[in-house]
Amino acid sequence: MELRVDSLRVDRCRSLARSIADPVHGFIAAHSTVSVERAVLRLLGIDGVVGEEIPLANAVLERLDEGQRALGAARWIGAGVAETGHTPPDVAREVVEGRLALETLEMTPPEMARAVLRPLVVEALDRVRARRTERETALMRLPQGEPPLLYVIVASGNIYEDRVAAVAAAEAGAQIIAVIRSTGQSLLDYVPYGATTEGFGGTYATQENFRIMRAALDEVSERLGRYVMLTNYASGLCMPEIAAMAAIERLDMLLNDSMYGILFRDINMKRTFVDQHFSRMLNAAAGIVINTGEDNYLTTADAVEQAPAVLASQFINEEFAHRAGMPDAQIGLGDAYEIDPALTDGFLYQVAQAQLARQIFPHAPLKYMPPTKHMTGNIFKGHLMDAMFNLTSVMTGQTIHLCGMMTEAIHTPFLGDRALSLENARYVMNSARHFGDEIVVKPDGIIDRRARWVLEECERHLERVAERGLMAAIEAKAFADVSRAPEGGRGVEGVFAKAPAYWNPFEEALHPAEMAR
Amino acid sequence: MRLVRPYGDTIDDGAVQLSFTLPMPWSEAADEAARQLVGKMGFSDAAVVEGRSIASNFSLFVVYAHTPASVDVSQITVDAPAPHAMSLDEVDAFIRREFRRKLVVAGACIGTDAHTVGIDAIMNMKGCHGDYGLERYHELEAYNLGSQVSAEELVRFAQERRVDVLLASQVVTQKGSDVRTFTALAELVEAEGLRERVVLICGGPRVTNLLAQELGFDAGFGRGTLPSEVATFFVHRLREKLLYARA
Numbered sequence: 001m002e003l004r005v006d007s008l009r010v011d012r013c014r015s016l017a018r019s020i021a022d023p024v025h026g027f028i029a030a031h032s033t034v035s036v037e038r039a040v041l042r043l044l045g046i047d048g049v050v051g052e053e054i055p056l057a058n059a060v061l062e063r064l065d066e067g068q069r070a071l072g073a074a075r076w077i078g079a080g081v082a083e084t085g086h087t088p089p090d091v092a093r094e095v096v097e098g099r100l101a102l103e104t105l106e107m108t109p110p111e112m113a114r115a116v117l118r119p120l121v122v123e124a125l126d127r128v129r130a131r132r133t134e135r136e137t138a139l140m141r142l143p144q145g146e147p148p149l150l151y152v153i154v155a156s157g158n159i160y161e162d163r164v165a166a167v168a169a170a171e172a173g174a175q176i177i178a179v180i181r182s183t184g185q186s187l188l189d190y191v192p193y194g195a196t197t198e199g200f201g202g203t204y205a206t207q208e209n210f211r212i213m214r215a216a217l218d219e220v221s222e223r224l225g226r227y228v229m230l231t232n233y234a235s236g237l238c239m240p241e242i243a244a245m246a247a248i249e250r251l252d253m254l255l256n257d258s259m260y261g262i263l264f265r266d267i268n269m270k271r272t273f274v275d276q277h278f279s280r281m282l283n284a285a286a287g288i289v290i291n292t293g294e295d296n297y298l299t300t301a302d303a304v305e306q307a308p309a310v311l312a313s314q315f316i317n318e319e320f321a322h323r324a325g326m327p328d329a330q331i332g333l334g335d336a337y338e339i340d341p342a343l344t345d346g347f348l349y350q351v352a353q354a355q356l357a358r359q360i361f362p363h364a365p366l367k368y369m370p371p372t373k374h375m376t377g378n379i380f381k382g383h384l385m386d387a388m389f390n391l392t393s394v395m396t397g398q399t400i401h402l403c404g405m406m407t408e409a410i411h412t413p414f415l416g417d418r419a420l421s422l423e424n425a426r427y428v429m430n431s432a433r434h435f436g437d438e439i440v441v442k443p444d445g446i447i448d449r450r451a452r453w454v455l456e457e458c459e460r461h462l463e464r465v466a467e468r469g470l471m472a473a474i475e476a477k478a479f480a481d482v483s484r485a486p487e488g489g490r491g492v493e494g495v496f497a498k499a500p501a502y503w504n505p506f507e508e509a510l511h512p513a514e515m516a517r
Numbered sequence: 518m519r520l521v522r523p524y525g526d527t528i529d530d531g532a533v534q535l536s537f538t539l540p541m542p543w544s545e546a547a548d549e550a551a552r553q554l555v556g557k558m559g560f561s562d563a564a565v566v567e568g569r570s571i572a573s574n575f576s577l578f579v580v581y582a583h584t585p586a587s588v589d590v591s592q593i594t595v596d597a598p599a600p601h602a603m604s605l606d607e608v609d610a611f612i613r614r615e616f617r618r619k620l621v622v623a624g625a626c627i628g629t630d631a632h633t634v635g636i637d638a639i640m641n642m643k644g645c646h647g648d649y650g651l652e653r654y655h656e657l658e659a660y661n662l663g664s665q666v667s668a669e670e671l672v673r674f675a676q677e678r679r680v681d682v683l684l685a686s687q688v689v690t691q692k693g694s695d696v697r698t699f700t701a702l703a704e705l706v707e708a709e710g711l712r713e714r715v716v717l718i719c720g721g722p723r724v725t726n727l728l729a730q731e732l733g734f735d736a737g738f739g740r741g742t743l744p745s746e747v748a749t750f751f752v753h754r755l756r757e758k759l760l761y762a763r764a
Contacts, residue, residue, distance in 0.1 A: 168572030184629030187665060200629055200694045266663055299634060416538035419571035
């Protein structure tokens with residue numbers, strides 16, 4: 001299936017996305033956040049908790065006053081290592097416990113702090129790259145099967161229960177397992193520690209939980225002869241830290257999208273734009289595929305009307321990801337099957353939109369979300385809606401396929417719900433495997449006209465956003481009918497301007513060209 | 518007295534369909550386990566029409582069976598909060614006539630819940646199923662505070678804006694979290710002395726009017742509720758409250 005897509009218009013959309021990203025990127029380059037600094041510390045091996053379960057990385061940041069913080073956390077750890085010869089985690093503890101005074105470390109020449117830390121940064125990035133190589137080798141040895149890749153969620157709140165559900169789902173055909181986070185986690189300005197057994201609507205993302213789940217999936221991957229991927233959420237206030245932890249524990253994908261946090265979690269936009277950039281730099285290095293959250297726009301606003309805004313946001317997300325050094329193959333742009341099932345020809349609109357995204361972003365592993373908004377207690381109808389969604393996904397060549405649950409509107413999935421959902425997807429996708437290759441879209445028919453309208457309106461939408469600037473446009477409800485102010489929302493106090501002598505050794509190592517500018 | 522029991526294809530046959538998972542590998546014995554289990558639930562003539570492995574340690578079953586149970590529907594009473602909803606125009610006219618000022622409504626998805634689908638359906642301009650949301654009502658000043666709003670924030674907002682109606686929504690119901698959060702809100706509204714003049718409403722897929730009243734709310738609205746139903750309820754309830762306060 002091939003839509004006629006106006007490539008000049010697509011080019012104009014990309015150029016508008018660049019002009020939208022430019023001013024935001026200027027802000028990003030001049031600022032850092034507490035969570036970016038904590039991610040730097042975590043990459044240097046500073047893990048664990050002190051006192052009443054306060055993560056060591058947070059405790060270090062709390063020791064720094066505003067002036068010290070503006071230089072970047074790495075400078076202080078580097079100075080400590082230079083002065084004591086201890087490891088970064090030991091230095092962190094000594095600073096937190098007051099055994100190593102920051103006033104003393106101020107005397108250490110910055111060049112010396114940097115020189116001492118650089119080899120440790122190289123080692124840290126080598127560990128990240130080693131995990132990446134492990135994944136690439138595993139995928140060669142244990143091929144995961146062809147897309148659409150079937151993705152299901154586990155969300156019991158208890159990591160050990162999640163592990164049982166994840167293994168069962170993998171056995172039932174799941175190719176990607178997502179551990180949904182506890183519903184309040186995005187608003188915590190720290191990452192909880194250790195294995196957790198209680199959460200609401202999901203399970204806390206902790207480094208230990210990542211490790212437990214990765215080990216279980218590695219084992220089942222060997223047994224099934226296909227690599228089962230693991231994903232979590234680098235969103236909310238700890239976006240870069242989760243990205244760092246995921247890189248270390250070899251997660252394969254991460255939901256990673258500022259717009260999602262801004263619109264749906266009321267997270268301050270400045271905070272999360274800065275956080276997102278560093279997260280994506282880490283994801284790029286770790287070979288982690290990001291998933292973006294455009295699909296969520298459709299759950300709050302009308303899916304027929306919002307289609308151009310979804311595409312516009314995909315262009316913007318692509319641009320931000322490129323600027324963080326991500327290749328197309330790691331940019332999983334999001335969309336969803338959310339049109340009202342009562343709408344005549346709604347299926348045709350869905351096909352138009354999904355195929356349009358496929359052609360505009362040919363190398364992106366598109367993420368396709370199932371119906372949620374119009375799912376009801378009528379599980380029988382819900383199962384049918386999921387089948388239509390499955391058909392759309394396979395015929396338009398989507399890559400990351402979130403399996404719909406017929407009990408979507410009722411509870412977090414039962415183990416049996418997941419098995420039925422996977423069976424539905426495998427049946428439809430096998431039965432219609434090459435359907436998309438066999439059909440021709442009627443010129444000027446409903447699908448063709450719809451796709452054209454979406455792209456035209458998308459360009460207009462991008463023009464309006466470019467005119468106002470992204471931050472002002474978000475305030476004016478340009479996305480998802482939600483308004484957020486540039487200074488409003490959570491986490492704004494954690495944003496700070498970089499001092500001229502600011503240093504982030506990972507940013508430097510990953511983006512030497514940009515730092516030189 | 519009028520007894521009813523499930524209807525398969527003949528009156529009073531009591532036929533039901535069941536589906537469940539057992540934590541055991543599939544075998545003939547697993548099918549038999551499923552059949553016996555359904556018998557222990559009080560059903561008769563259980564037929565396991567499908568039993569199969571869905572993972573190495575789990576099996577899924579579809580079972581048809583018959584129940585001898587019945588209920589007397591003549592003895593059932595339910596308390597529906599809004600039996601006859603007024604239209605948007607009728608609600609606006611009612612407010613102009615009865616209150617002679619705009620009413621202030623604030624809604625939020627409370628606690629740690631981030632699922633705004635319910636509160637959005639009631640409040641957003643667009644509404645749901647062709648029924649306009651509260652933001653569209655001319656005589657309402659409607660504020661949708663979004664998700665993950667604490668009870669304290671919602672109550673503070675209610676005090677600052679002289680809110681007449683508070684709508685609290687929760688979708689996530691895992692392990693009773695919704696009940697705890699709703700209860701905390703009702704207690705805070707009471708403690709802050711707002712209970713006499715504010716109509717307090719909760720909503721969510723698992724909310725029933727009965728539960729809401731037990732928790733100290735004026736009403737609760739469940740799945741499929743339309744904005745006009747909520748509006749009809751609170752304009753009437755607010756008028757009652759004001760009449761009561763004056764008396």
